[in-house]
Amino acid sequence: MNDCHKTRLPLLVLVFCLVTLNVAAQGEKTQATIDVQGSADVKVVPDEVYIAFGVETSDPNLTVSKTQNDERVKKLLELTKQLNIEPRYVQTDFISIEPWQHELYDERRTTRLEYRVRKNIAVTLRDISKFEELISRALEVGVNHVHGIQFRTTELRKHRDRAREMAIQAAKEKAGLLAGKLGRQVGPAVRIAEYGGSWYSAYGWWGQGSYYGSNVGVSQVSAQSGESSSSDGTIALGQITITASVSVSFALL
DSSP states (O other): OHEEEHHHHHHHHHHHHHHHHHHHHHSOOOOOEEEEEEEEEEEEEOOOOEEEEEEEEESHHHHHHHHHHHHHHHHHHHHHHHOOOOOGGGEEEEEEEEEEEEEOOSOOOOOEEEEEEEEEEEEESSSGGHHHHHHHHHHHHOOOOOOEEEEEEEHHHHHHHHHHHHHHHHHHHHHHHHHHHHHOOOOEEEEEEEEEEOSSOOOOOTTTTTTTOOOOSSEEEEEEESSOOOOOOSSOOOEEEEEEEEEEEEOOO
């Protein structure tokens, strides 16, 4: 056999294999699927609260402005110790020192340069019964901003997993109902995806983004009023709602 025949033989075998694979692929049927979404809510009573405090001072003298701010923050930190809040639940989250033109509301509408000092103190309160006392006394010691308050649960993972299971079940039931109306049956799941928005709500505060707006992509937590729980005084804890949402594709038989 000459060199020409030796070269043609492997080529013929390769072409034959490609043709065979192509015919087999054309013979395969595309799997029909049904795509559905499922959501579920789990309501729980909050057992902790997150508070974002802000201290702001301003003065033409930078040293004076900073000293005033430091004194107020020091009193706030001392207050957290008096209420037996563990240091790991208290954090200075944001510091800003900047010059700004302060407008004086006089006849000439004049302005003067001042130095504005801002600090955020984030406190996680595990004993909700101290909530009102913390807020009231914080304002008394010089806190002049409460940027945001969030009621939370320390068992978020457990409740979120429960919501996920319920969302999956809801998707399965929906698929079965829709397929049954068309005289079909639902097979195994071929694709599962979880979706959702951010857990924390964004408040208008300095340095926004450190805590709020973080995209966890698994569930949403929101506060709702309710009669399941209430604390003494003017705060009604109500419930928080943990929401899970899934998208599932089932084989359609």
